[in-house]
Amino acid sequence: MNLELLTTLRQQNPIVFNVANFVTVQDVANGLNALGASPIMSAEVAEAESLVTIAGAVCLNLGTLTTRQIAQMQTVGRIANQQATPIVFDPVAVGAVPYRLQVAQDLLADFQVTVIRGNAGEIAALAGVDWQAKGIDAGTGGGDLIAIAKACAQKYHCVVVLSGPTDVITDGIRVTQVHNGTELFQLHVGSGDLLSSLVAAFAAIESTDSYTAAGVAAVVLAGTGELVADQLTAERPGTFAVGLIDKLHLVTEKELAQIAKYDE
Ligand SMILES: Nc1ncnc2c1ncn2[C@@H]1O[C@H](COP(=O)(O)OP(=O)(O)O)[C@@H](O)[C@H]1O
Ligand SMILES: Cc1ncsc1CCOP(=O)(O)O
Ligand SMILES: [Mg+2]
Numbered sequence: 445m446n447l448e449l450l451t452t453l454r455q456q457n458p459i460v461f462n463v464a465n466f467v468t469v470q471d472v473a474n475g476l477n478a479l480g481a482s483p484i485m486s487a488e489v490a491e492a493e494s495l496v497t498i499a500g501a502v503c504l505n506l507g508t509l510t511t512r513q514i515a516q517m518q519t520v521g522r523i524a525n526q527q528a529t530p531i532v533f534d535p536v537a538v539g540a541v542p543y544r545l546q547v548a549q550d551l552l553a554d555f556q557v558t559v560i561r562g563n564a565g566e567i568a569a570l571a572g573v574d575w576q577a578k579g580i581d582a583g584t585g586g587g588d589l590i591a592i593a594k595a596c597a598q599k600y601h602c603v604v605v606l607s608g609p610t611d612v613i614t615d616g617i618r619v620t621q622v623h624n625g626t627e628l629f630q631l632h633v634g635s636g637d638l639l640s641s642l643v644a645a646f647a648a649i650e651s652t653d654s655y656t657a658a659g660v661a662a663v664v665l666a667g668t669g670e671l672v673a674d675q676l677t678a679e680r681p682g683t684f685a686v687g688l689i690d691k692l693h694l695v696t697e698k699e700l701a702q703i704a705k706y707d708e
Contacts, residue, residue, distance in 0.1 A: 445620075445706055447697045449646055449660045454480035458500035458648035461486065462641055463517055465507025465536065468634030471685070472505075475638040478693040479664070481645035489516040496523045500530075500648025501558075503641045504551075506544060507536040507580075514547055521555030530558040530647040530654055534640035539565035539577025552600055558647060558654045560596060561605040561640040564589055571596040580633070582608055590619055603654045607639055611662040613655065620659045623705040624666035626673035631681035632688075639665050659706070667700045668692055 459482045464472055469485055476483040486495055489512075496502060502524045504517050524531050533552070538545040548570065552560075560570065565577025568585055573592050575585035593606040597616035606612040611622040629635040642665055646657035672687040 445659060445663060445704060445708065446656055447660060447663065447700055447704070449649060449652065449657070450664060450695075450697050450700070452649050453645060456500075456649055457482050458645060459484060459498055460501055460503060460641055460644045460648060461495045461499035461520075462503045462644075463487070463505060463513065463520060464503075465505050465637065467507060468637045471634040472637050472641045474689050475692055476641050476645055478689045479642065479645065481648070483641070487513065487516065489519050492516065492519045493523050496520060496527055496529055501532065501644040502529055503532045503534065503644040505534040505536060505637055505640060506538070506548060507534070507637065509544065509547060514551070517551055518554055521551065521557070525555045530644065531555070532559045532561060532640050532644040532647065533557040534637060535560065535562050535566045535570060536637070537566070537577070537580050538562070539569035539575055539583065540579050545569050557600065557602050559603045559605060559643050559658050560600060561607065561636070561643055561658070563636060564592070564606055564608055567596045567604060567606040568592050571599060581630075590614070590621075594619070603658050605639070605643060605658050605662060607636055607662070611666060613658045613662060615655045618655060618708075620706060620708045622659065622662040622666055624663060624670050624703065626669045628673050628676075628679065628681060628684040629669055631679065632685045635669075659708070663700060663704050663706060664695070667703055668695045670703060671695065671699065
């Protein structure tokens with residue numbers, strides 16, 4: 445696990461272009477900024493080419509999609525492919541809403557994404573595996589999460605991050621599991637959206653492959669959340685969210701290396 449990428453990210457301060465949802469947009473912008481990336485959000489298709497051109501990576505989030513936003517994502521995705529800019533795709537709630545699943549499948553057929561980041565319910569839906577997703581949450585299912593993540597990666601020819609109590613990162617062959625985290629992430633809406641954008645931030649680092657970027661992003665977010673939770677005396681989701689932004693700014697490679705728990 446190349447945690448030195450955290451220092452590189454802070455040195456390079458890459459621009460991450462987000463087509464965000466309207467629920468968590470500010471958390472995502474502040475999380476990226478606190479860590480050391482440079483966020484920019486846009487809802488306007490006319491500036492798609494300019495924004496892809498200045499960005500090191502793009503993050504497309506389906507959380508509050510509209511017909512206009514789907515058209516914007518198509519344009520952004522196609523331009524990013526032309527410019528070889530990494531695309532991270534967050535298929536919010538595709539396991540719970542058939543319309544969203546169809547939109548996600550259409551977008552994934554339209555351009556090539558670099559990383560798909562979703563919870564078990566979302567990745568299972570894309571992989572075509574039976575699962576009971578619950579709204580934006582993972583829900584319940586009985587399948588093998590590694591097999592589901594691999595099937596999704598092979599189907600869409602990309603890296604997949606299946607997040608949850610253990611984050612599974614795979615390119616369809618290799619598998620990394622990250623065991624860090626805290627249940628407090630589930631009490632703060634937007635944790636997954638932030639992870640998707642942090643994956644984009646690490647993928648934006650020059651000469652970094654997307655599998656490595658995804659693994660480091662998972663350790664950085666889950667590990668930082670764990671460090672914050674360890675300092676709390678009770679379950680305080682509001683305090684956790686504020687503490688997470690502060691700690692994303694302050695956390696060091698050394699602190700993360702001491703607590704990182706992963707198998708590769
Ligand atoms: N029960 C849990 N224990 C530890 N970490 C968790 C838990 N649930 C989620 N996380 C962490 O929360 C972050 C967001 O993941 P997740 O909750 O799966 O996304 P989403 O918000 O899209 O459903 C990830 O960093 C993941 O490791
Ligand atoms: C509540 C909600 N509704 C539509 S998008 C969204 C936020 C989803 O955030 P996350 O997937 O990171 O929990
Ligand atoms: Mg989500």
